[in-house]
Amino acid sequence: MGEKSKFIGETGEKTVENFLNLVGWNDTSKGIEFPCFDDLHNKERTHGLDFFFKYVSPLVDGVLKKINISVKFTDNAYPSSPNSKFRDHFIDLAESMECFRYSENYAEITKSISEQYQTSENIGVLFWLSNENSVHEDIITKVANATLPSTYSFDSIYLVDNRKLEFIFSSITFAKSINTNYNLSFFYQDTGKNINPTIKKNFGTILPVEFINTSVLPMRLENPSDNSTKLILTCINNFDIEDLKRLISLSQELTNSWSSDILIAFPDYNVTRNSKEVEIAKSSFESSFTKNISVVSFYPNSKSLQDETRT
Numbered sequence: 001m002g003e004k005s006k007f008i009g010e011t012g013e014k015t016v017e018n019f020l021n022l023v024g025w026n027d028t029s030k031g032i033e034f035p036c037f038d039d040l041h042n043k044e045r046t047h048g049l050d051f052f053f054k055y056v057s058p059l060v061d062g063v064l065k066k067i068n069i070s071v072k073f074t075d076n077a078y079p080s081s082p083n084s085k086f087r088d089h090f091i092d093l094a095e096s097m098e099c100f101r102y103s104e105n106y107a108e109i110t111k112s113i114s115e116q117y118q119t120s121e122n123i124g125v126l127f128w129l130s131n132e133n134s135v136h137e138d139i140i141t142k143v144a145n146a147t148l149p150s151t152y153s154f155d156s157i158y159l160v161d162n163r164k165l166e167f168i169f170s171s172i173t174f175a176k177s178i179n180t181n182y183n184l185s186f187f188y189q190d191t192g193k194n195i196n197p198t199i200k201k202n203f204g205t206i207l208p209v210e211f212i213n214t215s216v217l218p219m220r221l222e223n224p225s226d227n228s229t230k231l232i233l234t235c236i237n238n239f240d241i242e243d244l245k246r247l248i249s250l251s252q253e254l255t256n257s258w259s260s261d262i263l264i265a266f267p268d269y270n271v272t273r274n275s276k277e278v279e280i281a282k283s284s285f286e287s288s289f290t291k292n293i294s295v296v297s298f299y300p301n302s303k304s305l306q307d308e309t310r311t
Contacts (some may be wrong), residue, residue: 012073023207034103062118094152124157171234174298187218265298
C-alpha cells in the first residue's frame with residue numbers, strides 16, 4: 001500500500017513538473033522539507049513544498065513573485081462534497097508557506113535572486129488533481145464557497161484542478177502545433193501597474209501566476225524568419241456569440257500596435273453550426289480588422305477538419 005501511495009505521489013509531481021516547464025516555470029526548487037516554526041500548526045514537526053519558483057512580475061513593476069507549489073494528486077475521484085478536503089489541502093499549503101520563509105532552505109534559494117525588485121509577494125498554487133475524474137472535471141466552482149481560515153499570512157493562493165490544467169495544456173499544445181517554426185510567448189496586458197518603459201515587456205515565455213486558472217489565455221506566435229505574428233486567444237468555455245464579441249474586442253486591444261493574424265479558439269467550435277454567428281459577431285467591428293480573424297476549435301478531433309487553414 002505504501003509503495004502504491006508513493007508511486008501515485010511521484011506521478012502527480014511529475015505531471016505538475018512537466019506542466020510547469022510548459023508554462024515557463026523552469027528551474028524550480030523541488031521536494032523542499034523544513035521544520036515547523038509555529039506551535040499552532042497542528043503539532044506538525046515538519047512541512048514540505050513540492051516546488052518553489054520565483055520571477056519578477058511583468059504585470060506589476062518591481063514585484064518579485066515567490067510561488068509556493070503544493071501537489072495533491074489522487075488516484076480516486078474528487079469527493080462529492082469537496083469542501084472539507086479542500087480546506088485540509090489549503091491549510092497544509094498555507095502553514096507550509098508561513099514556515100518556509102523562516103527556513104534555511106528559503107534563505108539559500110532566495111539569495112541567488114539577481115533581478116531588481118522593490119517588494120515581494122508570497123503566493124501559493126495548489127494543484128489538486130484526480131486521476132479518476134475526467135480531465136474536464138471542475139472542482140474550483142464546487143469549493144468557491146468553502147469556509148477557509150483567515151489567520152494565515154500570505155498574499156494569495158490559487159487552485160488548479162483537472163479542468164484548468166487541461167485547458168492551459170491543450171491551449172499551449174494547440175498553439176505550438178499551428179507552426180512548429182514559430183516562437184510561442186504569453187501576452188502581458190497593460191495593467192496600469194506595469195508602466196516603467198525601461199523594464200516593460202509586452203510578452204514573454206513565463207506565464208504569470210495570475211493566469212494560472214484563467215478562462216482566456218492570450219498567446220503570441222512569431223516567425224523568426226520574417227517577424228510575422230499571430231495572436232491566439234483560447235477560451236475555456238464553449239462557443240458563445242457574446243463571448244466571441246468580447247474576445248474580438250480583446251484581440252483588437254492586444255494587437256493595437258502590430259498587425260497580426262488572429263485565431264480565436266473554443267473547445268467545441270463547429271463550422272457548420274457556428275459560422276453564421278461568427279459573421280454576426282464580426283459585423284459589430286470594422287471589417288478591415290475582422291478580416292484577419294479566424295475562429296476554430298483548439299481540441300484535436302475530426303470536427304476540426306472543418307476549420308480554416310491554420311498555417
